[in-house]
Amino acid sequence: MHAPPEHAHLLVAVADELMRVREGIDHVEALVSRLVRRAPAEDRAEALTEAQALDALTQRLEALSGVLRMLGDGATPAESVSRISLADMAVRLRPAAGVKTTEAADSGDLMLF
Template sequence: MHAPPEHAELLVAVADELTRVREGIDHVEALVSRLVRRAPAEDRAEALTEAQALDALTQRLEALSGVLRMLGDGATPAESVSRISLADMAVRLRPAAGVKVSAPPDSGDLTLF
């Protein structure tokens, strides 16, 4: 099942917006990183762990942007979710794209800073 051609432009535009949101989070992530370095030594490890949630968000936004961009380029829903490397997101989206998941995928490639 392909999206109607008239949806392609909107899908790509939404993908671009998600990319801009991700870029905004990148700036916030840099700020948080500077603040974590200034945190008291006894609080730094916990603050760094919490700050890594921003990195996870940027990776999720990037994956969603990729799905929308592929849909906009004419890929099927199954094709568009097949490239998601974040395992937890892939598990949630594949059934909606008509892809049966028989075994849990590997852990994906979430990279923390």
């Protein structure tokens, strides 16, 4: 199953938009990092842990953008989902892509800063 050309163009455009959102989050992440450094020492570790949620969001956006781009380039849904490096997201998306799985979602390959 391949997307019609008009869908393909939209999928790639949405993938590009997701990457722009990711760039915006990168700027927010830099701001939060500066603020965390100014937090009182006793609050810094907790603030840093909470700030890492932004990094997780950027990784998820990047993965979703990759799926959309692959679909737009003619890959099948199963092929597109198979490239996701975040294991928990891949497990959630596989059924929608028609891929049978019995794996339980794990923490995946999330990389924190």
